Amino acid sequence: MKEITEEKLTKYFEITKEALEAAKASKFRVLEHARVDFIDMVSRYISDAEHFRNKGEFVNAFAALNYAHGWLDAGARLGMFDVHDSRLFTVD
Numbered sequence: 001m002k003e004i005t006e007e008k009l010t011k012y013f014e015i016t017k018e019a020l021e022a023a024k025a026s027k028f029r030v031l032e033h034a035r036v037d038f039i040d041m042v043s044r045y046i047s048d049a050e051h052f053r054n055k056g057e058f059v060n061a062f063a064a065l066n067y068a069h070g071w072l073d074a075g076a077r078l079g080m081f082d083v084h085d086s087r088l089f090t091v092d
Contacts, residue, residue, distance in 0.1 A: 004058040012065045013053075016046060019072045019088040023081040035080040042068045 020042050028035065045068035052061035075081050076089040086092050 004062045006058065009053060009058050009061055009065075012062065012069075013046075013049065015088065016042075016049075016065050016069050016072070019069065019083075019085075020046065022083050022085060022088055023072055023075060026082040028080075028082075031078065031080050034078075035075065038071050038075040038080060042071045045071065 020039070023042070024039060045064045049061040049064035049068065052058070052064060072081075072088075073090045076083050076091045081089075083089050084092055
């Protein structure tokens with residue numbers, strides 16, 4: 001695949017936003033201050049992705065979503081989020 005379709009981008013928006021909501025709703029485990037920073041960074045990257053999508057810049061939007069999800073996965077792996085969904089996170 002050499003292009004990012006609107007359908008693919010929509011799918012990744014849905015997955016990343018769902019993972020963010022799961023992370024926010026999870027119980028605190030460790031590094032509470034860093035957890036707040038991680039959630040803020042994820043929210044900012046999702047906002048950037050939405051901005052790029054609205055401009056028709058799907059590659060930049062997709063990149064921003066991947067950064068957002070990377071922060072979510074890192075937080076999950078570090079134990080900041082008590083999540084156990086291998087569909088949304090690289091855990092378990």
